[in-house]
Amino acid sequence: xxxxxxxxxxxxxxxxxxxxxxxxxxxxxxxxxxxxxxxxxxxxxxxxxxxxxxxxxxxxxxxxxxxxxxxxxxxxxxxxxxxxxxxxxxxxxxxxxxxxxxxxxxxxxxxxxxxxxxxxxxxxxxxxxxxxxxxxxxxxxxxxxxxxxxxxxxxxxxxxxxxxxxxxxxxxxxxxxxxxxxxxxxxxxxxxxxxxxxxxxxxxxxxxxxxxxxxxxxxxxxxxxxxxxxxxxxxxxxxxxxxxxxxxxxxxxxxxxxxxxxxxxxxxxxxxxxxxxxxxxxxxxxxxxxxxxxxxxxxxxxxxxxxxxxxxxxxxxxx
Numbered sequence: 001x002x003x004x005x006x007x008x009x010x011x012x013x014x015x016x017x018x019x020x021x022x023x024x025x026x027x028x029x030x031x032x033x034x035x036x037x038x039x040x041x042x043x044x045x046x047x048x049x050x051x052x053x054x055x056x057x058x059x060x061x062x063x064x065x066x067x068x069x070x071x072x073x074x075x076x077x078x079x080x081x082x083x084x085x086x087x088x089x090x091x092x093x094x095x096x097x098x099x100x101x102x103x104x105x106x107x108x109x110x111x112x113x114x115x116x117x118x119x120x121x122x123x124x125x126x127x128x129x130x131x132x133x134x135x136x137x138x139x140x141x142x143x144x145x146x147x148x149x150x151x152x153x154x155x156x157x158x159x160x161x162x163x164x165x166x167x168x169x170x171x172x173x174x175x176x177x178x179x180x181x182x183x184x185x186x187x188x189x190x191x192x193x194x195x196x197x198x199x200x201x202x203x204x205x206x207x208x209x210x211x212x213x214x215x216x217x218x219x220x221x222x223x224x225x226x227x228x229x230x231x232x233x234x235x236x237x238x239x240x241x242x243x244x245x246x247x248x249x250x251x252x253x254x255x256x257x258x259x260x261x262x263x264x265x266x267x268x269x270x271x272x273x274x275x276x277x278x279x280x281x282x283x284x285x286x287x288x289x290x291x292x293x294x295x296x297x298x299x300x301x302x303x304x305x306x307x308x309x310x311x312x313x314x315x316x317x318x319x
Contacts, residue, residue, distance in 0.1 A: 020130040025106055063107075067084075067089070081113075104128055129151070203234060209238075286308065
């Protein structure tokens with residue numbers, strides 16, 4: 001969601017995800033430029049749509065979103081910088097400035113680019129930990145503040161945005177307060193939402209639903225949701241947790257909608273199929289759109305193609 005309409009004429013526009021990495025990225029950027037425009041998106045296709053509508057910003061930063069061909073086509077003759085922490089699928093492309101640094105969170109890469117690392121080491125460490133990245137900053141903050149506090153703060157921020165996953169105004173307000181140097185637990189709007197999720201026991205309830213409905217297709221844990229099912233804001237995180245406990249290699253969340261199926265893929269093995277390349281190739285052949293990172297990808301596909309997608313992933317994983 002954009003904070004203002006598409007005729008917003010502010011100098012700078014940040015487009016990022018609405019998860020912890022994206023919220024921390026927004027906080028870092030708001031510290032650097034408090035007047036910047038911020039848009040939170042859920043996928044590369046949503047980022048492309050947001051990018052295509054912005055014809056007024058002088059500089060656009062796309063953070064934590066793997067660029068696909070559609071996105072890059074909207075970067076031509078514009079001042080776009082793409083900052084990410086996964087390998088590029090289009091290396092050498094000159095339509096945008098590319099800042100890629102693997103092995104840490106996208107927020108950590110952005111902090112280095114903006115030269116704001118020193119002021120925000122705790123929240124950068126939180127983003128690294130939620131992204132399962134062991135970094136020097138994370139180890140330093142664990143030593144300075146203790147693992148118990150750091151894990152608690154990461155949980156507070158990660159649970160808080162899941163209280164209402166569509167509320168981008170909350171994300172913006174949370175990022176603005178974090179940009180002023182606060183810990184997540186010190187921000188009232190973050191703390192209240194964390195307590196809501198915690199008190200309603202959403203995490204254990206989501207895990208219980210996954211355990212009840214997950215099915216195995218080879219080494220893939222597949223969960224199909226209909227309109228009545230809900231993972232209470234935890235989505236693929238709950239599915240991936242259960243799939244990991246069951247020693248599976250992949251997790252696939254399949255959500256059938258009116259005229260298409262949304263599929264979220266997660267890789268658990270470090271040496272598995274490149275899911276971003278797989279999703280991009282599959283949707284190129286079968287429609288509608290897809291892509292992502294090697295261990296995290298998504299796709300919108302025709303309803304009739306969902307079983308075919310899972311079958312092809314299984315065949316690749318054992319081939």
